[in-house]
Amino acid sequence: MSKLWQKNIDSAPCVERYTVGADRKMDLYLARADVLGSLAHTRMLASVGLMSQDDLELVQRGLKEIYRRIESGDFEIAEGVEDVHSQIEFMLTETVGEAGKKIHSGRSRNDQVLVDLKLFLRERVRQTVLSVERLFNKLQELSRQHRDVLMPGYTHLQIAMPSSFGLWFGAYAESLADDLEMLLAAYRVCDKNPLGSAAGYGSSFPLDRTMTTRLLGFETLNYNVVYAQMGRGKCERIVAQAMSSVAATLSRLAFDNCLFLSQNFGFISYPADLTTGSSIMPHKKNPDVWEIMRGKCNLLQALPGQIVSLTTNLPLGYNRDLQLLKEVLFPAMESLTESIDMALFMLSHIEVRRGITDNPMYDYMFSVEVVNNEVLSGVPFREAYRKVGLDIEAGKFSPSRTLHHTHEGSIGNLCTDEITARFNEVLARFDFDRAVKAEAELVR
Ligand code: ARG
Numbered sequence: 001m002s003k004l005w006q007k008n009i010d011s012a013p014c015v016e017r018y019t020v021g022a023d024r025k026m027d028l029y030l031a032r033a034d035v036l037g038s039l040a041h042t043r044m045l046a047s048v049g050l051m052s053q054d055d056l057e058l059v060q061r062g063l064k065e066i067y068r069r070i071e072s073g074d075f076e077i078a079e080g081v082e083d084v085h086s087q088i089e090f091m092l093t094e095t096v097g098e099a100g101k102k103i104h105s106g107r108s109r110n111d112q113v114l115v116d117l118k119l120f121l122r123e124r125v126r127q128t129v130l131s132v133e134r135l136f137n138k139l140q141e142l143s144r145q146h147r148d149v150l151m152p153g154y155t156h157l158q159i160a161m162p163s164s165f166g167l168w169f170g171a172y173a174e175s176l177a178d179d180l181e182m183l184l185a186a187y188r189v190c191d192k193n194p195l196g197s198a199a200g201y202g203s204s205f206p207l208d209r210t211m212t213t214r215l216l217g218f219e220t221l222n223y224n225v226v227y228a229q230m231g232r233g234k235c236e237r238i239v240a241q242a243m244s245s246v247a248a249t250l251s252r253l254a255f256d257n258c259l260f261l262s263q264n265f266g267f268i269s270y271p272a273d274l275t276t277g278s279s280i281m282p283h284k285k286n287p288d289v290w291e292i293m294r295g296k297c298n299l300l301q302a303l304p305g306q307i308v309s310l311t312t313n314l315p316l317g318y319n320r321d322l323q324l325l326k327e328v329l330f331p332a333m334e335s336l337t338e339s340i341d342m343a344l345f346m347l348s349h350i351e352v353r354r355g356i357t358d359n360p361m362y363d364y365m366f367s368v369e370v371v372n373n374e375v376l377s378g379v380p381f382r383e384a385y386r387k388v389g390l391d392i393e394a395g396k397f398s399p400s401r402t403l404h405h406t407h408e409g410s411i412g413n414l415c416t417d418e419i420t421a422r423f424n425e426v427l428a429r430f431d432f433d434r435a436v437k438a439e440a441e442l443v444r
């Protein structure tokens with residue numbers, strides 16, 4: 001088997017199989033980023049005199065060709081090739097000859113996989129943010145549209161006080177605005193260049209790390225080479241924490257949907273083709289989409305814990321355990337964006353029932369309103385509370401259905417614009433442009 005590091009002795013096949021594991025599959029996620037890293041690294045090598053102009057031209061052309069193959073889906077990591085870094089270097093050497101063997105100067109696969117991860121995670125966080133933004137906008141649109149449609153509010157799952165669909169949708173929008181703060185923190189941690197840390201202790205070549213930082217569109221670098229290597233696992237954990245925050249929002253939204261769709265509530269409905277049937281009960285319209293979403297998002301909330309378990313008490317420097325982070329994180333990232341997009345799809349078809357609270361079963365929901373009316377006419381709160389309580393017990397209570405909620409964030413004053421402004425303020429702090437432009441320039 002061909003290895004970048006092969007000298008004389010092959011590893012036993014079972015050792016090879018066990019250590020490579022799922023890495024060949026996971027590394028496909030990193031292929032695009034790996035080429036970007038090499039495009040920047042080789043330009044830097046040439047600028048500090050470690051690669052000739054002729055070699056640079058050859059490897060740049062070869063790498064861009066590989067990039068196009070990756071983009072068009074025509075790329076795989078061959079049986080017997082250890083990882084994406086080896087595959088790309090072998091392919092390059094095949095097409096451009098000796099020059100291909102020069103791209104690894106001043107670099108180790110340790111900082112290569114680090115920079116790949118940063119680029120990959122940075123892009124995936126960007127995709128997640130775009131999905132979150134679409135979902136946020138949909139929730140706000142629904143909140144506005146149904147601002148006057150009342151629904152019961154619950155505490156202890158007991159009927160409590162009047163709520164509205166405007167308030168319900170708006171709550172999830174505002175929750176996403178806070179999740180976006182977490183994604184911003186994660187994006188900024190991803191947006192730092194570890195390239196040049198080599199095996200974790202730098203290089204005696206005069207590498208220009210500021211140059212690769214600029215070429216790759218990173219905001220800044222992970223300066224300390226030991227810390228750059230310590231970032232493996234830490235960056236993943238922070239991304240996972242942000243993802244888990246979004247997942248928690250989605251999971252609750254999913255549960256509400258299951259509950260409100262139940263016939264005993266019947267607050268919302270979906271077109272039949274968005275629900276699923278039962279093999280035995282002909283009447284069923286089950287909320288399977290929301291149940292799968294609840295399950296997936298609950299699993300996603302375990303992600304930071306898994307990463308912590310994998311990285312706790314590792315000795316300083318690179319350890320092969322770190323490779324397993326990819327298997328935990330990469331499929332989870334797909335699962336999250338898939339769920340966000342699915343929530344958007346479902347909500348685009350939600351039907352909201354009007355007049356729910358006219359049903360006398362919800363009369364007591366207005367008890368606080370009656371108490372408050374008494375208070376406004378001069379009765380002390382505690383007395384009014386007691387009087388209404390006794391009326392309820394004596395079966396003499398009559399609800400007042402005119403509501404007077406005016407304060408910020410209440411059913412009568414949703415502050416939709418204020419919440420959108422908060423969301424947009426955080427959104428504006430992601431510097432996606434720098435990354436997108438730099439990557440486009442590298443492959444041009
Ligand atoms: N597949 C490895 C990983 O993901 C590549 C990094 C360097 N490998 C090594 N044996 N030093 O961690």
